[in-house]
Amino acid sequence: MVNTVSVTDKTIQVKVFPARLLQPETAEKLLNEIDKVKGVLRMLIGGKNLPRKVTCGPGTGTDVNHPDKRVIQVGDQAFELHVMVGHVIVEVEDESVLEPLKQSCERGLPFAFEFKRGFFIKKKATLTDYGKYGFRSKTDERINLDDERMLGMIDPHAKAEGRFCIIGVDNAA
Amino acid sequence: MTYKPQYYPGNTSVAKNRRKHMSDDVEKLRDISDEDLTAILGHRAPGSDYPSTHPPLAEMGEPACSVREVVTPTPGAAAGDRIRYAQFADSMYNAPATPYWRSYHAAINFRGVDPGTLSGRQVNEMRERDLEEYTKRQAETEITDWGLSGLRGCTVHGHSLRLEENGTMFDMLDRRRLEGSSIIMDKDQVGVPIDRKVNLGKPMSEAEAAKRTTFYRIDNVAFRSDKEVIEHVQTVWERRTRYGFKPESGR
The missing domain is CATH 4.10.910 (30s ribosomal protein s13; domain 2)
Structure with a gap:
């Protein structure tokens, strides 16, 4: 039988939506608190774009040098924030992880936040993903990715460098 | 009995503030020098002459026209200044002015105004020296809280966003920011760095902003x-x- 389903696990997704846009220090603290929770599979950071250069108007091309466009350390990975963090989508293994996850957000955020359960990151490959990555082989129609958890983490048209990182590889090995 | 304009109905603090903005009966909260204002507007170098688009009207020999005789030209029009613009964005989190009230304030109290009112920003086109006078009035008075408002010629994103942690409105181009207890602007309105740090004063506290706002909000004064x-x-x-x-x- 030809297998076309990418992810079959019944995972749960939650959107953490703070009352304020986060400074890099708070975002770093929140992400590290979430990272410490056992059972967290994926995190997706969203927020307001911090461009490198002015993109429109008479000042087009001028460097912005936004002070919040900083490198932060989450777990064993350091990466540059491209956004002012407005929300974090977290995917966890099962229901038992939700309460520890909420407690980690309470520790990481100094103000109120919404904790919404829903479907935010796709679990199955779409036509665009197949167009980018292709099939594994002529007989195996699963998507040609080593780790299918990458699906939905970045725009299929974007490059992964600088937008995607794997945390805790050494610990997992 | 002299005529007294009735600008806006209502008895709530928001309605009263709206009347204040329309009648220009606003409190001055800060001083911004002419040079600093010229620098953040970014249309000409501070201290330089006003570039002109036509000779002064007095030298042009205008045609005989009854309307021209009745209407005194504004200083900018008389001098032949260029048309320039200033654009403000105001946060919906209790910024003192809404785009419409900036337009009302400009159109009722100033002449030679071409206001453009949008959902989250307000742009005003005028002759250059008239524009500076109008912008100074809005920038120095309670119409503007520089924590919740911004002079933004482009990339105005911020009106409908959550505030930053320090209570200021998001600015993608980092034109102005909170440094210590004051708002500092070191770029002009289109994001080009300027040669000075303009001190725009202290931002309002949450309670102060809620008291001075012209926004109706369900969590403050409901419409x-x-x-x-x-x-x-x-x-x-x-x-x-x-x-x-x-x-x-x-x-």
Whole structure:
């Protein structure tokens, strides 16, 4: 039988939506608190774009040098924030992880936040993903990715460098 | 009895603030020097002459025209200044001005104004020296809280966003930011760095902003809490609808 389903696990997704846009220090603290929770599979950071250069108007091309466009350390990975963090989508293994996850957000955020359960990151490959990555082989129609958890983490048209990182590889090995 | 304009109905603090903005009866909260203002507007170098687009009207020999005789030109028009613009964005989290009220303030109290009102920003085009006078008035008074408002010629994103952690409105181009207890602007309105740090004063506290705002908000002063305003708005909408449908019934 030809297998076309990418992810079959019944995972749960939650959107953490703070009352304020986060400074890099708070975002770093929140992400590290979430990272410490056992059972967290994926995190997706969203927020307001911090461009490198002015993109429109008479000042087009001028460097912005936004002070919040900083490198932060989450777990064993350091990466540059491209956004002012407005929300974090977290995917966890099962229901038992939700309460520890909420407690980690309470520790990481100094103000109120919404904790919404829903479907935010796709679990199955779409036509665009197949167009980018292709099939594994002529007989195996699963998507040609080593780790299918990458699906939905970045725009299929974007490059992964600088937008995607794997945390805790050494610990997992 | 002298005529007293009735600008806006209502008895809530928001309605009173709206009347204050429209009548220009606003409190001055800070001083911004002419040079600093010119620098953040970014249309000409501070201290330089005003570039002109035509000779002064007095030298042009205008045609005989009764309207021209009645209407005194503004200083900018008389000198032949260029048309320039200033654009403000105001946060919906209790910024003192809404885009419409910036337009009302400009159009009622200044001459030679071309206001453009959008959902989250307000742009005003005027002759250059007239524009500076108008912008100074809005920038120095309670119409503007520089924590919740911004002078943004482009990339205005911020009006409908959550505030930053320090209580200021998001600015993608980092034109102005909170340094210590004051708002500092070191770029002009289109994001080009300027040669100075302009001190725009302290931002309002949350309570102060809630008191001075012209935004109706359910978590501050709800629009529906002011019966007189509701009645006025419904009357205006009903009459304009009826008039559009059947003009003779709209009186």
